[in-house]
Amino acid sequence: MRDLLRLLKLWRPAWPWLLGAVLVSLLTTLANLTLMATAGWFVTAMAVAGATGSAINYFTPSSIIRFTAIVRTGGRWLDRVLGHEATFRLLSATRTALFSRLEAIAPAGLDDLRSSEVGARLKLDVDRLELVFLRLIAPLVVALIVGVLVVLVIAWRGDGTLAAAIAAIIVIGALLLPLLLARTSRAAAEREAALASQIQSRTIEHLDGLAALLITGDDRRRSDQLAQLLAERMKAERQVVNRSALAQAMLGIASDAAVMVVLGLGAAAVASARLAGPDLTLLLLLVLSCFEAFAPIPAAAFGFGATASALRRLFALWDRQPLVEDPAHPVALPPGHDLIADHVSFTYPGRSQPALADVNLALPAGSARRLDGASGAGKSTLISLLVRARDLDRGEIRLGGVPIKQLRLADLRSRIALVPQRPHVFAATIADNLRAFAPQASDEQLWQALAKAGLQNAVNNMPDQLATYVGHGGAQLSGGEARRLAIARGLLRDDARILVLDEPTEGLDDASAAAMLSTIASSRGDRSLLLVSHRGGLSPASADDNQKPLVLGDADLAAHHRNQRADQQP
Numbered sequence: 001m002r003d004l005l006r007l008l009k010l011w012r013p014a015w016p017w018l019l020g021a022v023l024v025s026l027l028t029t030l031a032n033l034t035l036m037a038t039a040g041w042f043v044t045a046m047a048v049a050g051a052t053g054s055a056i057n058y059f060t061p062s063s064i065i066r067f068t069a070i071v072r073t074g075g076r077w078l079d080r081v082l083g084h085e086a087t088f089r090l091l092s093a094t095r096t097a098l099f100s101r102l103e104a105i106a107p108a109g110l111d112d113l114r115s116s117e118v119g120a121r122l123k124l125d126v127d128r129l130e131l132v133f134l135r136l137i138a139p140l141v142v143a144l145i146v147g148v149l150v151v152l153v154i155a156w157r158g159d160g161t162l163a164a165a166i167a168a169i170i171v172i173g174a175l176l177l178p179l180l181l182a183r184t185s186r187a188a189a190e191r192e193a194a195l196a197s198q199i200q201s202r203t204i205e206h207l208d209g210l211a212a213l214l215i216t217g218d219d220r221r222r223s224d225q226l227a228q229l230l231a232e233r234m235k236a237e238r239q240v241v242n243r244s245a246l247a248q249a250m251l252g253i254a255s256d257a258a259v260m261v262v263l264g265l266g267a268a269a270v271a272s273a274r275l276a277g278p279d280l281t282l283l284l285l286l287v288l289s290c291f292e293a294f295a296p297i298p299a300a301a302f303g304f305g306a307t308a309s310a311l312r313r314l315f316a317l318w319d320r321q322p323l324v325e326d327p328a329h330p331v332a333l334p335p336g337h338d339l340i341a342d343h344v345s346f347t348y349p350g351r352s353q354p355a356l357a358d359v360n361l362a363l364p365a366g367s368a369r370r371l372d373g374a375s376g377a378g379k380s381t382l383i384s385l386l387v388r389a390r391d392l393d394r395g396e397i398r399l400g401g402v403p404i405k406q407l408r409l410a411d412l413r414s415r416i417a418l419v420p421q422r423p424h425v426f427a428a429t430i431a432d433n434l435r436a437f438a439p440q441a442s443d444e445q446l447w448q449a450l451a452k453a454g455l456q457n458a459v460n461n462m463p464d465q466l467a468t469y470v471g472h473g474g475a476q477l478s479g480g481e482a483r484r485l486a487i488a489r490g491l492l493r494d495d496a497r498i499l500v501l502d503e504p505t506e507g508l509d510d511a512s513a514a515a516m517l518s519t520i521a522s523s524r525g526d527r528s529l530l531l532v533s534h535r536g537g538l539s540p541a542s543a544d545d546n547q548k549p550l551v552l553g554d555a556d557l558a559a560h561h562r563n564q565r566a567d568q569q570p
């Protein structure tokens, strides 16, 4: 319930649409009730008038019938249009808000989640929220108002006993029983929703890793696991559907029971002249058509379990705290871009020992420096701290003399172009991949960047050059080409005065690595360069001769490995 209220608060901008949709739906349902009841009354009254030879005013009822028929037809159309418009607005507002929230939390705040899982939540769980308004709130509000009005009309035109009997049938058959039945299958509905999300994320992972799975022969086992999940989902779904069908049947029985009660008590009232004959037909059709308003209740009650668990999962994602945030009072970006790491220490959450302990780095504006150290020494960690992917525990990092914690994240990151060890290549064209970092760049500028990164010839030989699609994660590029594409992206960012490249030569043979490093050295212009690389012998081409590489020290490393072993102890 708390999650539902949070969701309604999130939907505040769309409240007028929601209110409009509920009002139209209510008016349409009331028009239908009035039409049915008046038509029933009119036909019977005409028959009575014909039989007794008395006069009857047929203008008023026939006008009401015509008016309500028009309102009902137009209302049904408007109801659909408004209901769906409101829902689309809600879904897109929810998705956009969630996406912005994820942007603030990412990248480090989502480290422990599979991206396919986040994707499934963004898609499936948000889609399920469609049920909240269109199939839960709107029908429930309309049914409750209609139920109360119908009971009041019965008490007014018929009698109190009949009104009380119909009220009891509506409450028990149309509300309590569906809700109780839905409650008994709530666990199954939640399991079904969780399994649907799991199946979607596993399927994406399966497709992503299909090549590896086919080679290792593990695809059969994974497919069997997926089939098992599907079977579990079908079992849970069957349980929900069976109970939901039972609730629908109960509603049908309640509607029939209400008709019998109206006929039984009403006929007695007509016999004792407490009720006019035409009024009995009016009440009969009123009660019969009022149950139409309750028809969506079982589906709403049964959808609620899955919706509640989707909401829980979404808000669990939403409530993750960003690991870094913009300062409350940011300082303007300084003109200089000396980058200094001063006695920096950092320990990953859950680890007992630091990944970095008291590390210093100085990268004066325009200089180039190599950062070395054995695997696991903390090189990638250090450069992630430079762009505040995380915040350090001790020490300080300054850009142009200003502590980076005092700068807006966007400002800081606009100054530093970081090419990570495993750069992400979008499933798009070469040009799209480059323009993701420089949306305004002309084709000529893209070619220049490709040339600087040593990729011009390779792209020239591709079937559609800049328009060549590179596949999922850059699957149609070699590892070296993907890395060069990422370097070209970094070089395209004019505002970035500092280039940080994490192992750009990894996996390349010595000649290619040397060629790449000399291209980078000559194309960086007056930008500073921080190069994470083991290739000491190749560094003079790119790094300043008078600057020794910063080696994350052996002593630190030995301590680090000792600590890692300690972490792994039970």
Ligand SMILES: Nc1ncnc2c1ncn2[C@@H]1O[C@H](COP(=O)(O)OP(=O)(O)OP(=O)(O)O)[C@@H](O)[C@H]1O
Binding pocket: 111, 348, 349, 351, 355, 373, 374, 375, 376, 377, 378, 379, 380, 381, 382, 421, 564
């Ligand atoms: N997200 C993380 N959570 C917990 N520990 C981490 C995380 N990322 C890295 N580590 C740990 O921090 C240490 C430093 O890792 P880092 O990736 O910075 O090393 P590196 O010097 O870049 O290694 P390599 O040369 O192999 O890329 C490693 O022992 C690693 O296990």
